[in-house]
Amino acid sequence: MTEEIKCYLYWIRTEGMTDIFTQGYVGISVKPDYRFSQHKNKAKIGKVYNKAFLKALKDGTAIQQIILISSVSYCKEVENKLRPLFYIGWNVAPGGGAGGIYKHGLSGSKIKGTYYNILTKIRESGARICDEWGDSENGLVKFSKFYEDNVGENQCISIAGLDFIGPNTVKIQSQQGVVADTKRSLLFEGDIYTYKELGDKFNIKPNTLVWRLRRGETLNQALRLEDKPRRTVKLDKKEYIYNGRLTEEQLITFKNDVESGIPLLRLTDKFGMDAGNLSRVAAKLVICIPRVFIEDMLGGEFEVFSHSKLDSDSYELAKELLLNGTQKYKIAEELGITPSCMTDACKRLKWGEYVEQQRTLG
Known part of the structure; x- marks a missing residue:
């Protein structure tokens, strides 16, 4: 089944690179142009591991060259021959692994x-x-x-x-299980609400509310009126024992930085890891990540953790720019996030409802 898909093996390099075995980035995809745009979008928000690769993508000197067009299995085989070990060129992991095939667009159904x-x-x-x-x-x-x-x-x-x-x-x-649950009723402060009504009241998606209650949180915890329960860590399990790249001194510094409220996105260069990996380190070490409540455009509040893509200062800047008439994609560039993240931020700020309110008021 996989053999029917046309797959491309590509090489991302700069003009001066000539050795594909030791230089640049080698990857596979069924949509190489789209995959290249994904690399560039990740570079904009700092989610590229190799700093030289990140710089080339950001300054526009990186070019993509198609090396091979064949079946998925053969492209994976060649990729593994070109990148058999960790940290060759701009790649950080060996090639040919099946774990990342889905995000490379090779699924097909x-x-x-x-x-x-x-x-x-x-x-x-x-x-x-x-x-x-x-x-x-x-x-x-x-x-x-x-x-x-x-x-x-x-x-x-x-x-x-x-x-x-x-x-x-x-x-x-x-x-349909989650959808069915969202139609049920909940008793909150003496009044009866549906999941959707209660979710809208606290700016929480109904499905999120359902899953929080299913995993054992109380209603107040699910609504974030109380702190959510801390995860029970079983230290005898291998996955909870940290054995990563950070030294003991770096872990202490990292813990202090996170608990002081510094967003993880601002710590990526300091520790040489992307925000996703830093978030997993924080979870494994059970570091308490601070959170703040930010006022939306209608006077309500929503919760933001310091590992979010936007911190409180970024939200305040976004509100100011929106009120000044700045276009959303320009705000996204200013904040260093993708347009889709900016769209989500506008939803949390209730920008659409605010605009409609102002239009009604004339």
Whole structure:
């Protein structure tokens, strides 16, 4: 099934680079132009590991060259030969891994997308997958057969909380389950609300409210009127033992910086890691990440953690620029975020409702 997809092996380099074995970045994708734009967008917000690669993408000196057009498996094989080890050229990891195929656009269907998404998730969580599905040659075929035989039209597969992924352990659940829950009622301060009504009141998505309650939070905790319960850390499990790149002295500095309220995005250069990795380090070390409440355009409040892409100062600047008539994409460039993040920020600030209110008032 995977062989039918046309795949491209590309090399991102600068004009002076001539050795593909030791220089630049080698990758694969079914949409190389789109993948190149993804690299450039990540560079804008600092989510590129290699600093030289980051600089080349930012200053526009990076160019993409198509090296090979073939099947997915052959492109992966060649990629692995060009990048067999960690930290070759601008790559930070060996090539040819299946874990990142889904985000490279190689899925091609819902079943394939589910399969490669599972591979990505277990790679991040450290869980194991059965030999039947983990087979690099026939894993997708056998998973597809299981999916077609067992998963209905309105159902999906969940691997949440699993240490071992296989036909007998995955959960098959209805996609309508959360939607059904959001139509139920909740009693809050003597009044009855639906999940949607209560979510709108506190600027929380109904589905988010459902899942917070499902995982054991009280209603006040789910609404963030009280601190959410801290995760119980089992130190005897390997995934909670830090064995990463930061030294003991750096961990102490990192802990102090985070607890003092410095956003993780501002610590990326200091520790040489992106915000996602820093967030995982903070979670493993059970570092308490501060949060603040920011006033939206209508006088309400919403919660922001210091590891968010925008801190309180950034939100205040965004509000000021919006009121001055600055276009959203220009504000995104000013704040160093993507346009989609800016759109989400406007929703949290209730900018649309504010504009409508002002239009009504004349």
